[in-house]
Amino acid sequence: MALSTYAELKASVADWLNRSDLTSAITDFVSLAESQMERDLRIRQMIVRANATISDEYNALPSDYLEAKSFKLTGTNPISPLVFQTINAMDDLQVSYSASGQPKYFCVIGGQIRVLPTPDTSYVSELIYYGKLSKLSTSNTTNFLLTLSPDVYLYGSLLQAAPYLQDDARIQVWAGLYQKGIDALNLADERGSMTGGALMARARTFG
Numbered sequence: 077m078a079l080s081t082y083a084e085l086k087a088s089v090a091d092w093l094n095r096s097d098l099t100s101a102i103t104d105f106v107s108l109a110e111s112q113m114e115r116d117l118r119i120r121q122m123i124v125r126a127n128a129t130i131s132d133e134y135n136a137l138p139s140d141y142l143e144a145k146s147f148k149l150t151g152t153n154p155i156s157p158l159v160f161q162t163i164n165a166m167d168d169l170q171v172s173y174s175a176s177g178q179p180k181y182f183c184v185i186g187g188q189i190r191v192l193p194t195p196d197t198s199y200v201s202e203l204i205y206y207g208k209l210s211k212l213s214t215s216n217t218t219n220f221l222l223t224l225s226p227d228v229y230l231y232g233s234l235l236q237a238a239p240y241l242q243d244d245a246r247i248q249v250w251a252g253l254y255q256k257g258i259d260a261l262n263l264a265d266e267r268g269s270m271t272g273g274a275l276m277a278r279a280r281t282f283g
Contacts, residue, residue, distance in 0.1 A: 079226035082106075082212040089233045093241070101240060102233070109232030110209050113221070114142060116258045117228075119265035121220045124207035130179070131198040134188045140208040147182050147189070151200030158182045158191065166192060228257035 078084050086102045123145065126138050149156040159181050161169065166183045169192055173180075179191035179199065189203070210219040212229075222229050235250035237243075 081217045105233040105236040108236040122206045126203045129198050130201050131195050133194040134190050137187050142206040145204045147203050149199045150202045
């Protein structure tokens with residue numbers, strides 16, 4: 077059976093489970109698998125480039141934000157990368173940067189990105205980050221990951237099905253196959269990052 081669309085994936089999950097009465101549950105299995113994949117997977121196809129003008133200490137993160145790779149001021153000459161700090165470290169630095177100025181540091185707090193010093197004017201910035209998956213649905217029938225690695229979607233969905241079906245004997249089987257696929261994707265991406273090729277990223281705005 078082909079595994080190139082959302083409908084085909086759900087049909088395949090039902091076939092592997094040998095069940096025809098799990099239509100709504102399979103939708104949940106796929107959604108739960110996507111949530112786990114977002115925690116486990118970090119590959120270049122998930123990288124997004126977002127631009128915004130910041131003028132406050134706290135600025136809203138993109139709605140699909142997962143993890144930052146870099147943050148820089150692109151309107152300065154030269155371009156000024158900001159240094160990532162922990163939340164506690166930012167609190168300590170605030171003592172030294174009580175006056176406004178050009179931001180030098182950043183951290184992530186909930187759904188916001190915090191910069192220090194507080195901007196003394198508006199700065200054009202670029203955030204490069206790992207973004208959430210474009211979730212499968214009846215209106216969004218495929219995405220890059222289903223095309224790239226349908227086995228990860230299949231085994232991830234089957235792994236989520238096992239507790240629901242109280243099929244403890246299969247949990248380790250599906251978990252092992254799922255993790256093998258995730259590890260292979262992350263390893264291939266790590267190798268690819270050493271080729272020196274240009275980084276391609278989706279572009280959007282934030283803030």
